[in-house]
Amino acid sequence: MNDTTITFDKLTISQEDFIRLVQFVQKNYGINLIQKKHLIESRLASTIKGKGFTSFSQYVSYILNTNNPKDLEVLLNKLTTNHTFFMRENSHFDFFRDTILPHIEKTKMSRKFLSIWSAGCSSGQEPYTLSMILCDYFKNKPGWDTRVLATDISMNVLNKAKEGIYLKEDTKELPQSWQRTYLVSVNEEQCTFVPKIKNNVIFKEFNLMDPIQFKIPFDVIFCRNVMIYFDQPTKDALIQRFYKATNAGGYLLIGHSETLNKENCPYQYLMPATYQKKQTTSTVKKPGIFNSY
Template identity: 55%
Template sequence: MSISDGDFRRMVDFIKSSYGIDLSQKKQLITGRLSPTIRKLGYKSFSEFVNHLLEKRDESEVTLVINKLTTNYTFFMREQEHLDYFYKSIIPALVRRHQRDKVLSIWSAGCSSGEEPYNISMLLFDYLGNQAKDWDTRILATDISAQALSKAQKGVYDLPDTIPSDWKKKYFTANKDGSYTVAPAVRNNVIFRPFNLMDPIAFRRKFDLIFCRNVMIYFDQPTKDALVRRFYDATVPGGYLLISYSENLSPNMPYRRLATATFQK
């Protein structure tokens, strides 16, 4: 099913203005991934679908488009060197800072199918050991994709070889089909919520640490810069922003660089 240049531009503008995702170079992706679904929904053309999408803003159809056009690809221990820096340098600094209140405020922004916030929880539990029960380390994990959040909340995964063998025993339960379910203590440490990163960031607390890895690859530079400024405003003084190794911040951004893909307010 083909899409006219006019309908392509209308859809691209709608997705970018509403969700920040830049699909201006993705015409083939849009036609390839959406055509079968559009036919299945009973639309006779892309034009009919785009008209309905923009007029009705039907949440289920908008969600369907987002799910089809973004890749919710992630895995445990992704960019392990980055997580090692988090474990060896950032966690100790946060623990020292919060010795009195024992409350950490961490946000996994664009958490996809949940591996990242669960991974962060496991690292925190490993570091704190027996003291973990005395700390509030609950992580806010948000994503725009309802489909990704549904998978995340179930917490069932095929584990890669990068997972330490002792973690499989401590933090997972083996299932008969070879998959693993995240242990209740780890699942209860993550609060999943839908959130559009283009919306104002107005959570109750400011964050000690924001993970936003492999999310801004979908955004153009002005959208990235605006989001990073909102992250900065939502970060406590001395707090951190961690992005992916494949991303970087503009030179004029307010955070200072600590290490690769690691920044501090």
């Protein structure tokens, strides 16, 4: 018997339904929630009640069989962990500016095109930071086409990212020169980025469990603090897909608390959380138009 019950107006999930939901989320979105029973109960209770279900059991059965994208979107909005902030793991941004960009500039001088992917971008702090670094770096170097693709599976954060409005309080860590040049006030409490910073970032919904079929391979992939929620086989498979989508000589940056499996990692290890694809095997394709991601 299914023992999902309502106790004192609080919905609890049975072990059986919990496992069904955990397996569904892991298989389809990679996220491993096996240690997160309380998180599931607390984050989904209002959704379940709002949809008129009276138990987790009803809801889980519905979710496992529905094709309704709206309901899956709500589920993902609730179950993803989107914590991020400006200048997070800042040493990566220094490495990007001081080492990666000069290297790419040298190797791609004839094409003057570079492509960056912020995979698991949450509410946009990471890709907008990359856009500011690119803008600074290429400001006196005409003819360069630089672009940042920023993707996530949570529409909630993706919409916030597209809007690009942040609390002034939360932008305090950005260098003063950026605050002066690239931020404009929206009201007393909020600010946003100037168009040239915003327009250089394309936001798209993308599930990292799906095949990577963007037409343009990437010079740099930032996938930081995303794979911590994935199990090892899921991570290994994603790394192989990232590798195929990386230009020769391109980079992969992951979160500093994350590690890759040394045995089967195709990238070369450069330093903690920083990897590079060998220069030799060329996969560089000609760029298409900006929206061709």
